[in-house]
Amino acid sequence: MSDSNAITLTPANIAELCERVDHAQRTATAMPKLTDDFPSMTLADGYAVQQALRHKHLATGARQAGWKAGLTSKAKMEQMGVHVPSIGFLMADMSRPEGSTVRTDDLVHPRVECEVAFVTKADLSGSDVTREDVLAATHFVMPAIEIIDSRFSGFKFDLPSVVADNCSSARYVLGGRPRYAEDIDLSTLGVVMEKNGQPIAMGASAAVMGHPAEAVALLVKVLDELGEKLPAGSLVLSGGITEAIAVQDGDHVIARYQELGTVAVNFGN
Ligand code: OOG
Numbered sequence: 277m278s279d280s281n282a283i284t285l286t287p288a289n290i291a292e293l294c295e296r297v298d299h300a301q302r303t304a305t306a307m308p309k310l311t312d313d314f315p316s317m318t319l320a321d322g323y324a325v326q327q328a329l330r331h332k333h334l335a336t337g338a339r340q341a342g343w344k345a346g347l348t349s350k351a352k353m354e355q356m357g358v359h360v361p362s363i364g365f366l367m368a369d370m371s372r373p374e375g376s377t378v379r380t381d382d383l384v385h386p387r388v389e390c391e392v393a394f395v396t397k398a399d400l401s402g403s404d405v406t407r408e409d410v411l412a413a414t415h416f417v418m419p420a421i422e423i424i425d426s427r428f429s430g431f432k433f434d435l436p437s438v439v440a441d442n443c444s445s446a447r448y449v450l451g452g453r454p455r456y457a458e459d460i461d462l463s464t465l466g467v468v469m470e471k472n473g474q475p476i477a478m479g480a481s482a483a484v485m486g487h488p489a490e491a492v493a494l495l496v497k498v499l500d501e502l503g504e505k506l507p508a509g510s511l512v513l514s515g516g517i518t519e520a521i522a523v524q525d526g527d528h529v530i531a532r533y534q535e536l537g538t539v540a541v542n543f544g545n
């Protein structure tokens with residue numbers, strides 16, 4: 277990363293912020309954004325906290341399923357007021373079955389997003405990976421609903437804070453019909469999200485950087501800056517196509533994707 281985006285926090289600060297984020301995530305309690313206490317925090321500092329959190333999860337024996345790209349569409353950037361795409365990690369235990377009821381009492385203020393998920397069959401790494409490289413390394417794609425949950429009060433944050441909070445990752449639901457990427461046009465896939473029977477958000481996959489494989493390429497470049505690669509067999513969520521929709525106990529959400537089928541999820545306790 278460039279010097280203007282160097283790590284400025286001390287190892288003790290990073291450990292403290294990792295504990296703060298971990299506690300907020302585990303107890304579903306909202307906290308002020310981290311930059312209130314550490315105003316000079318950089319993007320690199322945010323990733324240092326995120327990496328500490330990831331290593332903490334891995335040290336417990338939990339399995340990482342893959343990664344997600346976030347803030348990759350204009351709709352998401354405008355909604356959140358943060359205009360830089362960023363990444364977070366996905367643990368296997370964040371996954372929930374298609375059609376199941378996801379608890380809300382262990383989340384702060386959940387929102388749903390419709391996203392195209394990639395499953396890879398070859399390693400991807402480096403700073404010059406392209407959309408074509410991503411497609412060549414893609415085993416198949418499938419539709420997803422990501423359930424995000426910012427741990428920041430009022431869902432209000434800035435870039436270093438949201439990155440430290442693992443890019444609001446909370447739960448994800450895969451479903452529909454997996455397809456080989458070469459069998460469909462991934463840039464023109466339409467999706468309609470319904471909440472309680474009403475269409476509430478709709479868009480096309482081109483909203484994600486022109487083509488969702490571009491978001492996966494971007495993710496690999498960020499990983500490269502962190503000294504990481506994307507191993508074969510990774511799950512990657514490419515980012516919300518539309519703005520995120522708030523959900524609460526009793527809601528039913530279904531995302532209807534062109535070519536990829538539907539993904540449904542209920543909310544309750
Ligand atoms: C950050 C996470 C964004 C996406 O798909 O854009 C994200 C947030 O909006 O809380 O997951």
Ligand code: MG
Nearest residue numbers: 389422515516
């Ligand atoms: Mg997302």
